[in-house]
Amino acid sequence: xxxxxxxxxxxxxxPLSLAGIILIFIFAVxxxxxxxxxxxxxxxxxxxxxxxxxxxxxxxxxxxxxxxGTTEGQYDIFYGVVWGTRSAFRVGLVVIGVVVVIGxxxxxxxxxFGGVIDEVIMRITDIFLAFPALIxxxxxxxxxQPSLTSVMIALIVVSWPSYARLIRGxxxxxxxxxxxxxxxxxxxxxxxxxxxxxxxxxxxxxxxxASLDIGAVVLSAAALSFLGLGAPEGYADWGQLTAFARxxxxxxxxxxxxxxxxxxxxxxxxxxxxxxxxxxxxxxRDILDPRLARR
Amino acid sequence: xxxxxxxxxxxxxxxxxxxxxxxxxxxLTMLFSPIERASLYxxxxxxxxxxxxxxxxxxxxxxxxxxxxxxxxxVFHGNLGxxxxxxxxxxxxxxxxxxxxxxxxxxxxxxxxxxxIFLGTQAAAHxxxxxxxxxxxxxxxxxxxxxxxxGLVLLMVFYGAFNGLLPPDxxxxxxxxxxxxxxxxxxxHINTLDAILNLNGPVLVDALRxxxxxxxxxxxxxxxxxxxxxxxxxxxxxxxxxxxxxRAKGLAERVxxxxxxxxNALIPVITVSGYVFAGLANGVVITETIFTFKGVGWWxxxxxxxxxxxxxxxxxLFNAGLFVLINLIVDILYxxxxxxxxxxxxxx
Numbered sequence: 001x002x003x004x005x006x007x008x009x010x011x012x013x014x015p016l017s018l019a020g021i022i023l024i025f026i027f028a029v030x031x032x033x034x035x036x037x038x039x040x041x042x043x044x045x046x047x048x049x050x051x052x053x054x055x056x057x058x059x060x061x062x063x064x065x066x067x068x069g070t071t072e073g074q075y076d077i078f079y080g081v082v083w084g085t086r087s088a089f090r091v092g093l094v095v096i097g098v099v100v101v102i103g104x105x106x107x108x109x110x111x112x113f114g115g116v117i118d119e120v121i122m123r124i125t126d127i128f129l130a131f132p133a134l135i136x137x138x139x140x141x142x143x144x145q146p147s148l149t150s151v152m153i154a155l156i157v158v159s160w161p162s163y164a165r166l167i168r169g170x171x172x173x174x175x176x177x178x179x180x181x182x183x184x185x186x187x188x189x190x191x192x193x194x195x196x197x198x199x200x201x202x203x204x205x206x207x208x209x210a211s212l213d214i215g216a217v218v219l220s221a222a223a224l225s226f227l228g229l230g231a232p233e234g235y236a237d238w239g240q241l242t243a244f245a246r247x248x249x250x251x252x253x254x255x256x257x258x259x260x261x262x263x264x265x266x267x268x269x270x271x272x273x274x275x276x277x278x279x280x281x282x283x284x285r286d287i288l289d290p291r292l293a294r295r
Numbered sequence: 296x297x298x299x300x301x302x303x304x305x306x307x308x309x310x311x312x313x314x315x316x317x318x319x320x321x322x323l324t325m326l327f328s329p330i331e332r333a334s335l336y337x338x339x340x341x342x343x344x345x346x347x348x349x350x351x352x353x354x355x356x357x358x359x360x361x362x363x364x365x366x367x368x369x370v371f372h373g374n375l376g377x378x379x380x381x382x383x384x385x386x387x388x389x390x391x392x393x394x395x396x397x398x399x400x401x402x403x404x405x406x407x408x409x410x411x412i413f414l415g416t417q418a419a420a421h422x423x424x425x426x427x428x429x430x431x432x433x434x435x436x437x438x439x440x441x442x443x444x445x446g447l448v449l450l451m452v453f454y455g456a457f458n459g460l461l462p463p464d465x466x467x468x469x470x471x472x473x474x475x476x477x478x479x480x481x482x483x484h485i486n487t488l489d490a491i492l493n494l495n496g497p498v499l500v501d502a503l504r505x506x507x508x509x510x511x512x513x514x515x516x517x518x519x520x521x522x523x524x525x526x527x528x529x530x531x532x533x534x535x536x537x538x539x540x541x542r543a544k545g546l547a548e549r550v551x552x553x554x555x556x557x558x559n560a561l562i563p564v565i566t567v568s569g570y571v572f573a574g575l576a577n578g579v580v581i582t583e584t585i586f587t588f589k590g591v592g593w594w595x596x597x598x599x600x601x602x603x604x605x606x607x608x609x610x611x612l613f614n615a616g617l618f619v620l621i622n623l624i625v626d627i628l629y630x631x632x633x634x635x636x637x638x639x640x641x642x643x
Contacts, residue, residue: 267444
């Protein structure tokens, strides 16, 4: 655990990773207190559906009533980005959570037992890794009918193979260690050896890196949403809010940047959210990289 | 093992992967009813009028393995079905849209690789100096940028605020007419190349004007990856004994960095070119959609929106084949670049 304390100290001392921690913290606060920051109007049904103020297509400038203005279809941008934070966390956490579990189970089985099982699992990962990720995800979402759930399932399907491989590699490294042999010699079951001895010694770095992939997952989900393959229309989702602004990147000729807020604000939320995770991830990579450890 | 034996072995190993890929894609089609699946087999819209006949001909109500056999046979004969978005067979659509995407790739790849290697070297050579910090922050920001948003912002500024300076689409209205007129020979359908071959200056200028923003969007997002990889690989190589030797000999720092360190540091960079391709394949879908740059990516996004299953799956299959092939070429290149890599080595 001294390792952990050392790691935390390194992270807080580095201005970049500290900025990452602060960003993630701010987004977590926004997500938790969404009902207070952007209260759902009385009589409005599902809080995740953005309230509309009329049906006109033209975005309305920021005002007292709509802090960040409204986008195409009079969806309130402020409400959308605040509640969209919850959608982002949900997509990221669910996808990474499931993927890590699948990766641990299949990766440790493949790495620990080796032989035919390993070969079969690795050839299956080959099949999934033969596709560029976004293209496979698009095909899957299309086949399953576009929805937020389809997006999450598609992202799980395209991301589990890399994790299974990483964790398999970690397990392979410790498989021949003496303490594994010792525990086997004492008559421990395979499951016990894997769970108690192999995993704890092998996968912490992988797990940390995986959790920091939340940013990348949210980025892919936003891209799918932007293409119209995500949440239903009006759902609080950053990718969709950006898509609403597509027709408004050029304002009237007298004021070409008139609707900048509809384009910029949802995108900035995505950017800073992903940036937070990546800043932290980059610092971790340096701390965990054994080749750079002594420099 | 000899190089030829190695290549043969790798090609044989591809067979199970490609078999799995086709099985997986075909499995996806089984989620649809035989009527919906008919579009995977027809070659013209007229055939769609008689769906029961197609179901009969291709045995769409027969057991899975029989249908798989029929389908894979069609695929081998180049029949990937009918694209309702492109109004042509899927394979023809891929060939029709590919030149535009190729044009993007031709401009992006050198920019991404050269800029990435150059910036990565600079960052490593000046580790912990301002240039390292700036390039690091820029790289992290670069790969946190949503491609689609970056594209929109660039359009907003260079098309909106600068009054149509750098427009979307592949060519302006006037130049499209020139290109499609009889006098202009379309050798490759790659606009810039055709313009040069036809010695047509205005078309070349217009085509380049339309290329700047999509190329910038794709490059900015991808360059960070190569740059960070070069940096860490350079740092490792700069810590080696032969660098100390080179410095002790009194060689200029520039020679030490560019010759001794970088040549060895580039090996891992080559191995990830496969990832660069995957990144481009993913990136063009978004970039082409935003800039209505009508290549395969644009077509793919349209197909997804209109539930054009034949196009989506055909394109995924095409990409998987291409990706696997590129990875193979990269592996072979790798053995040429680094003689230490033993060909018989374990393959993951």
